[in-house]
Amino acid sequence: MKYWLFKSEPDAWSWDQQVAQKIEPWTGVRNYAAALNMKNMKKGDLGFFYHSNIGKEIVGIVEVVKEYAPDPTDETGKFGMVEIKAVKAVPKPVTLAEIKATTALADMALVRQSRLSVGPVRPAEWALICKMGGVKA
DNA sequence: GCCAACGTTGGC
């Protein structure tokens, strides 16, 4: 079981929309590092849903329901997508400021590489953020 | 709205 972080601007695609759609293909990634991360995802892996720009906080938990496949919106065929399902909301969203202020989380991919739209989360980081967010394991 | 960081593109 691996853990991931999906980043989205709520203006483009928000957690509320994800919940309403339930399952949604994560298209539009045009970055090799992010695409590589998606290739490493397995069905059943879990991820955080993070709102960039507006809110800057982790608001929900999603599950990978379909593994890496070509992204139909990519004309070049270089990039792919996965499909994710909304699992549950984070009762108490964990903000970027809190993450930066937490020593154990200050080294997260989210902090170090702020521009990466899909990044890995270590198991210890996952557990701690769940705890901070009031998510029952 | 500004600015820094970083990935991508294109010329050589």
Next chain:
DNA sequence: GCCAACGTTGGC
């Protein structure tokens, strides 16, 4: 294959 220029992202 290298490197400079450019565009985009995202935090503040």
